[in-house]
Amino acid sequence: MQQPLSGVRVVDLTRALAGPMCTALLADMGAEVVKVEPLPHGDSARLNPPYDGPRSLYFACLNRNKKSVAVNLRSDEGLALVRRLLATADVLAENFRPGVLADMGLDPRRLRAEHPGLVIASISGYGPVGPERETPGLDQIAQGMSGLMSLTGAGENTPMRFGVPIIDTMAGVVAAFGVAAALAGRNATGQGTHIQTSLLESALAALTFQAQQYLSTGAVPRPQGNNHPVLTPYGTFATADHPINLAIGSLSQWPVLCAVLGEPGLADQPEYADPFTRLTHRDKLQADIERLLAAHPSGYWIPVIRAAGVPCGPIHTLDQVFADPQVSALGMVRLADEIPLLRGPLWADGQPVPVRDGPPELGAHTTRTLTALGLSGEEIEDLARRGIVGRQDGAA
Numbered sequence: 285m286q287q288p289l290s291g292v293r294v295v296d297l298t299r300a301l302a303g304p305m306c307t308a309l310l311a312d313m314g315a316e317v318v319k320v321e322p323l324p325h326g327d328s329a330r331l332n333p334p335y336d337g338p339r340s341l342y343f344a345c346l347n348r349n350k351k352s353v354a355v356n357l358r359s360d361e362g363l364a365l366v367r368r369l370l371a372t373a374d375v376l377a378e379n380f381r382p383g384v385l386a387d388m389g390l391d392p393r394r395l396r397a398e399h400p401g402l403v404i405a406s407i408s409g410y411g412p413v414g415p416e417r418e419t420p421g422l423d424q425i426a427q428g429m430s431g432l433m434s435l436t437g438a439g440e441n442t443p444m445r446f447g448v449p450i451i452d453t454m455a456g457v458v459a460a461f462g463v464a465a466a467l468a469g470r471n472a473t474g475q476g477t478h479i480q481t482s483l484l485e486s487a488l489a490a491l492t493f494q495a496q497q498y499l500s501t502g503a504v505p506r507p508q509g510n511n512h513p514v515l516t517p518y519g520t521f522a523t524a525d526h527p528i529n530l531a532i533g534s535l536s537q538w539p540v541l542c543a544v545l546g547e548p549g550l551a552d553q554p555e556y557a558d559p560f561t562r563l564t565h566r567d568k569l570q571a572d573i574e575r576l577l578a579a580h581p582s583g584y585w586i587p588v589i590r591a592a593g594v595p596c597g598p599i600h601t602l603d604q605v606f607a608d609p610q611v612s613a614l615g616m617v618r619l620a621d622e623i624p625l626l627r628g629p630l631w632a633d634g635q636p637v638p639v640r641d642g643p644p645e646l647g648a649h650t651t652r653t654l655t656a657l658g659l660s661g662e663e664i665e666d667l668a669r670r671g672i673v674g675r676q677d678g679a680a
Contacts, residue, residue: 287314305456312628354674438509
């Protein structure tokens with residue numbers, strides 16, 4: 285299948301999670317991603333737990349469909365190889381602190397002057413300006429500084445971080461969108477763009493209506509636990525056995541839910557007549573709904589409520605997630621190099637994006653990549669012997 289980014293070459297200097305998320309999405313859509321990793325250990329994520337034997341699963345989860353070239357980035361010869369590789373590239377992706385790329389001799393302005401069509405994607409902790417621009421940033425720091433943690437949890441269990449690095453993930457998605465937009469613009473102008481985003485900016489964007497509520501009214505939102513902060517019923521409700529998620533998303537769904545629960549008159553009570561009064565009487569409404577749900581277990585209610593057109597679903601643990609028939613039907617889990625991996629979350633022309641290759645061993649593609657740049661076998665052997673490049677065969 286011809287994928288949308290087939291023929292696009294990405295030189296990937298990213299590490300950890302936000303940058304690799306960006307380049308994984310680009311690779312999913314067909315881009316050739318050449319992951320340039322620093323010697324001696326490569327991407328720092330290769331050392332992160334959890335492990336399956338010697339393999340880092342932290343690294344494995346976001347480095348599908350990529351090639352690995354191992355280079356000593358602290359040497360002039362190694363950086364010269366990177367510049368030769370960039371001469372063949374459409375995109376450079378990096379997530380160093382602002383200024384580090386320039387310190388390496390890869391200043392974005394100089395690169396753009398040498399290669400006008402090059403798209404550069406930069407992800408930092410705090411953005412390209414401001415007093416913290418050069419401060420290292422990580423996901424949880426951005427969650428806290430953006431206010432996101434103050435909105436998560438309930439009661440004494442707040443502030444609370446997300447269970448996954450949600451801001452790293454979102455920053456990677458934002459950067460991938462920026463790259464795709466810049467490539468589309470280059471088709472019209474022939475000029476590349478330096479795309480920049482940060483963990484902090486992506487976290488602030490994730491605040492959506494909560495940020496708008498504060499900006500417009502000055503009200504500081506409080507965490508609501510498993511309840512939606514402004515809509516109800518919209519949250520987690522107990523049944524005869526396990527809790528379920530219920531979400532009323534329109535005016536018409538509220539009386540339908542009441543009828544399905546066996547008490548249609550509930551919808552006509554004055555305190556539940558409209559979204560605002562329901563929010564005002566949220567605790568009483570929660571008790572009334574859970575009184576009705578207590579008649580049956582979750583396995584009874586979910587299909588019945590869904591059949592009525594009201595959004596409803598289970599609250600899975602991960603073993604239940606991957607046993608769910610809908611998850612199975614999506615074919616999200618693919619085997620690559622005997623490793624079960626999640627594929628990317630996109631479809632193109634009716635087909636899910638493929639997992640072509642598993643996460644590469646460090647330096648697995650060094651020899652063939654340098655050969656394609658015009659280096660001879662003897663030159664590559666010499667570079668490996670002197671520790672300028674690393675190869676999977678252990679010659680470095």
